[in-house]
Amino acid sequence: MSDHPTQASGAPGGRDDHPTTELPPQRPPSKPDSSTSEAETKAFTGFRTQRRFADTQTRGVPPPPTRAEPRAWAATPAKGIPQFVDNPAYPYYGGRPPELPTEARYQQAPMPPTPYPELSTSTLLRQVKPPPSEGWRRWLYLLSGHLINLGESPRVTRYNDLVVQANRPLRGCYKIALLSLKGGVGKTTITACLGATFASIRGDRVVAVDANPDRGTLSQKVPLETPATVRHLLRDAEGIQRYSDVRSYTSQGPSRLEVLASESDPAVSEAFSADDYRRTLEILERFYGLVLTDCGTGLLHSAMSAVLEKADVLIVISSASIDGARSASATLDWLDAHGHEEQVRNSIAVINAVRPRSGKVDMQKVVDHFSRRCRAVRLVPFDPHLEEGAEISLERLKRETREALIELAAVVAEGFPSDLRRAHEHFI
Known part of the structure; x- marks a missing residue:
């Protein structure tokens, strides 16, 4: 017995049992029934849609509309594989956008996500630790032929941070x-x-x-x-x-x-x-x-x-x-x-x-x-x-x-x- 819904013999096209890729109508959530869970799973997989290519009665009839399901696999990608997730849709209801407060106009607005990676210097170039500028770390870096790079000392790092803070835009x-x-x-x-x-x-x-x-x-x-x-x-x-x-x-x-x-x-x-x-x-x-x-x-x-x-x-x-x-x-x-x-x-x-x-x-x-x-x-x-x-x-x-x-x-x-x-x- 077919798992798909049937039509009467007098239906348009003269089809008694037309396979479709549409999902069954959504029903309100209820307690799962063991007798129907297996049938719904088979209908979701869509393996029986291959029958339409052998059914002569469906030739010349456009396929019914299909509904795109969310890509559930994108939420848990496998390790080592780049994750591709659809950009979230930003709702816009038309008309003039709401007026922002005066204080909010001068705040930095968040940049919308882009569908492609940014071609910035920090993204394209491999980050290299700057060599030490003084002390025994500098001597070790020179004597090792630039192979041992311990970076700047905490004292120099703190001094550089203070220089950046004193150089704030004004x-x-x-x-x-x-x-x-x-x-x-x-x-x-x-x-x-x-x-x-x-x-x-x-x-x-x-x-x-x-x-x-x-x-x-x-x-x-x-x-x-x-x-x-x-x-x-x-x-x-x-x-x-x-x-x-x-x-x-x-x-x-x-x-x-x-x-x-x-x-x-x-x-x-x-x-x-x-x-x-x-x-x-x-x-x-x-x-x-x-x-x-x-x-x-x-x-x-x-x-x-x-x-x-x-x-x-x-x-x-x-x-x-x-x-x-x-x-x-x-x-x-x-x-x-x-x-x-x-x-x-x-x-x-x-x-x-x-x-x-x-x-x-x-x-x-x-x-x-x-x-x-x-x-x-x-x-x-x-x-x-x-x-x-x-x-x-x-x-x-x-x-x-x-x-x-x-x-x-x-x-x-x-x-x-x-x-x-x-x-x-x-x-x-």
Whole structure:
């Protein structure tokens, strides 16, 4: 007896029993019956469809439509065989797509799957471990004829990761203010070192501004190329249209850090006011990606209000002594008392010139104190090259000092704005 449904003798075409490849009608799920499971299995296999080629009554009649079943075998492919799975269908009901929120428009939309492999470099080329750059791993790699490649050491790998973090993309101009109530803690030195670190690893322009109302020494940290100061820049502000116009007022070091010097003539009694600082920033933020400001020791001088108003992040400098830590803490107290609580929570504390074995001052307690008030705390070790007080060269710094500076740069880069809609003028 045939397993297929039969038709009456009076059916069109005069067929009493027409084989078909259609599946039996779907029935609601119920408890499987042993008497029908075998018959349904035979009908699904479709072996009896071969009868249509021998049946003369079916000639000239188009075959009934078939229904494509899902490829169940693609879910569990055999090992070693590429898996081919149909791309999932994305439902679209026609009409205009729904309007996305404003925030969602700037988020990266997921790329739809492609039916073919991507021809990218990482996909086509065999990945080769980079050879070590220093240490005994480098010697072993060379002596073995490039056969033994252990890769970079964990210390070098961490340093490279910090460089990548400090080199985060930045849109617009990011302003960093370095300040302290106490002089002699290395505020100008940290400004020059941090700016040189950023300028040496980033592709955008970096400038440091000496906003000290008294005689500042920031210009002494780079080779002097011009006697021009911020006063000359403001005097000729209307004629500045390009980066080359600003470059004639700055001095640049080997690291590509540019320094805009302050007025050093003792005969000039005019102070550097808040309006002067705002006008200076209006010029610099058109051409530079990072602007570091070396503030004076007084928090009440005229330019300080504009510095705090325009700064994106504050870096409070302290020495490794008791009075230096107290002065840095008093700086944070003053900022809290004058409505800058958010800037204090987002600030970074830097403890400068920490000797390996100071002995008497418990640096861990100092770090714990500032870590409760600031976003991050970083220590810069004592370095003989920085103690000289002359022009700074990153190549002459100790390795520990360079690592501490790149850590500080990476922490500062964590605060770079991720919102691409931030409104700033384009660089010229």
